[in-house]
Amino acid sequence: xxxxxxxxxxxxxxxxxxxxxxxxxxxxxxxxxxxxxxxxxxxxxxxxxxxxxxxxxxxxxxxxxxxxxxxxxxxxxxxxxxxxxxxxxxxxxxxxxxxxxxxxxxxxxxxxxxxxxxxxxxxxxxxxxxxxxxxxxxxxxxxxxxxxxxxxxxxxxxxxxxxxxxxxxxxxxxxxxxxxxxxxxxx
Amino acid sequence: xxxxxxxxxxxxxxxxxxxxxxxxxxxxxxxxxxxxxxxxxxxxxxxxxxxxxxxxxxxxxxxxxxxxxxxxxxxx
Numbered sequence: 001x002x003x004x005x006x007x008x009x010x011x012x013x014x015x016x017x018x019x020x021x022x023x024x025x026x027x028x029x030x031x032x033x034x035x036x037x038x039x040x041x042x043x044x045x046x047x048x049x050x051x052x053x054x055x056x057x058x059x060x061x062x063x064x065x066x067x068x069x070x071x072x073x074x075x076x077x078x079x080x081x082x083x084x085x086x087x088x089x090x091x092x093x094x095x096x097x098x099x100x101x102x103x104x105x106x107x108x109x110x111x112x113x114x115x116x117x118x119x120x121x122x123x124x125x126x127x128x129x130x131x132x133x134x135x136x137x138x139x140x141x142x143x144x145x146x147x148x149x150x151x152x153x154x155x156x157x158x159x160x161x162x163x164x165x166x167x168x169x170x171x172x173x174x175x176x177x178x179x180x181x182x183x184x185x186x187x
Numbered sequence: 188x189x190x191x192x193x194x195x196x197x198x199x200x201x202x203x204x205x206x207x208x209x210x211x212x213x214x215x216x217x218x219x220x221x222x223x224x225x226x227x228x229x230x231x232x233x234x235x236x237x238x239x240x241x242x243x244x245x246x247x248x249x250x251x252x253x254x255x256x257x258x259x260x261x262x263x
Contacts, residue, residue, distance in 0.1 A: 166252035168245070172236045173229065181248075 059107045070106045078103060 050056070055067035074082060078099075084092065085100055092100070101108075150156060169175045180187045194201075251260050 163254060166249060166254045168249060173232050 057106070059105075059112050061109070061112060069104045071103045074103070 057066045057068050057070055060066075071078070081096060081099060081103075084096070089097075151160070165176055165179050165181075171177055178187050179185075249255060250258050253260050
């Protein structure tokens with residue numbers, strides 16, 4: 001079963017509840033509880049459901065040829081064009097070829113790949129949550145944390161450093177290597 | 188509206204001919220850089236340190252600082 005991949009914007013529009021004419025062909029499956037048709041209690045969502053047992057159309061970069069054409073209910077002009085398509089294609093004009101393409105496909109690849117403004121929403125939402133988290137962390141530091149251990153104090157830290165130098169911690173390439181024992185200062 | 192026919196074959200070979208030499212050369216370069224940038228200087232640093240290391244004098248210095256538990260500083 002093919003499930004349509006929805007981007008953030010489409011998901012937001014669908015959860016709004018109203019399915020406009022632009023979205024009428026798109027699957028609502030992602031929003032329902034099961035893959036099957038729901039007929040009972042969720043009439044507040046959408047009125048017409050897509051029949052997933054029929055061939056579907058999709059615009060996907062990785063699967064170029066969908067199960068059905070974009071427009072499959074043809075008026076008489078389209079029908080005659082489709083008849084002409086059955087003949088030699090060299091007889092088709094450029095406009096007719098483009099019209100046939102547009103009958104078969106909704107978006108071209110460049111149209112599918114067109115960049116959206118979604119990243120601004122994503123980055124903005126990220127920063128909002130960073131800010132909220134920062135406030136939470138600040139409140140926590142003030143109201144939740146216990147007092148610091150006494151070993152964090154300035155005096156204790158100085159005595160600790162002196163003891164490390166006395167013990168010759170890492171005297172070749174590390175800590176004590178940076179101390180000048182003759183002149184009693186950092187190198 | 189006639190484009191050139193795209194390459195239909197040899198795509199993997201082309202990719203490998205480009206990427207494999209790099210894949211072999213870069214780790215070798217990285218290993219050589221690490222050997223001569225890190226390990227050789229480190230070995231030299233250790234050699235130099237121990238060349239002029241007076242064990243007894245250092246022992247007495249540490250003893251006087253009072254960090255040993257087996258010997259007290261002289262004078263106690």
